[in-house]
Amino acid sequence: MDTNFDWIAEYYQWIKKNLSARRLKNGWTEIGTPFMDRHNDGLVIYAKRDGDSITLSDDGYIINDLIADGVSLRGPKRAAFLNGLLFSYGVENQDNEMVMRTTPKNYAVSMHMFIQAMLAVNDMFMLNNATIKTIFLDDVANYFDQQGLIYTPNFLAKGSTGLEFNFNFQIAGRTSEILINSFNSINRGNLAAFLFDWQDIRDERQKRSRKKVKGLAIINDEKEVDRKYLDALIAKGTDYILFSERLKPENLQKLTAA
Known part of the structure; x- marks a missing residue:
């Protein structure tokens, strides 16, 4: 049993140990985080305080990196999808730069949401067999629609620490609900x-x-998924569906909320 293990403290200590801050000559502070992008590089955030106002920025890295990799963000559907996702985290798209404005009082919560937004946008797209960039979240939503599921996208909920968390989807029943995140690629x-x-x-x-609350990860497995990540999900009381196996009866059952 792990009843004496402090899950929250251990996670906070890991974050604190792997965070760094460096003041730049232009007045901004470069904050290195332990959260990885799709290249397995740590996400970097730039912060600047001006009186009672704080600006957070990714300096255009996330969106421009997708564009450099051949992802097209043109077209009303893709633009609306991207901007809607950013809006759900309180982030603006300013000429492909992700920007959030906050205050010293709300800085911690805003930083938390900004990191979530960077991870979400970084993981939006997949490369399919026809070498066309598609939105993986859209593929997951289409999968739900094909199964006739009723779901809420961009579901926001508050945790025991007071922080708010955005899950890609929620499926609610009378006595249970499922909180779902999709992963185009999964890493530490x-x-x-x-x-x-x-x-x-x-x-x-x-x-x-x-209600009984279940956690579920839907994972793009076009590239092989490391077994240790799947084992970690199960060990922490969540479940997963590999997207290539999404039509298996046992996986469809995992999407049922009573």
């Missing part, structure tokens, strides 16, 4: 973030909704 950084979100949300959400 986004897995750790998801498991922390899940563990902070689970008990608090069950108290608030008086």
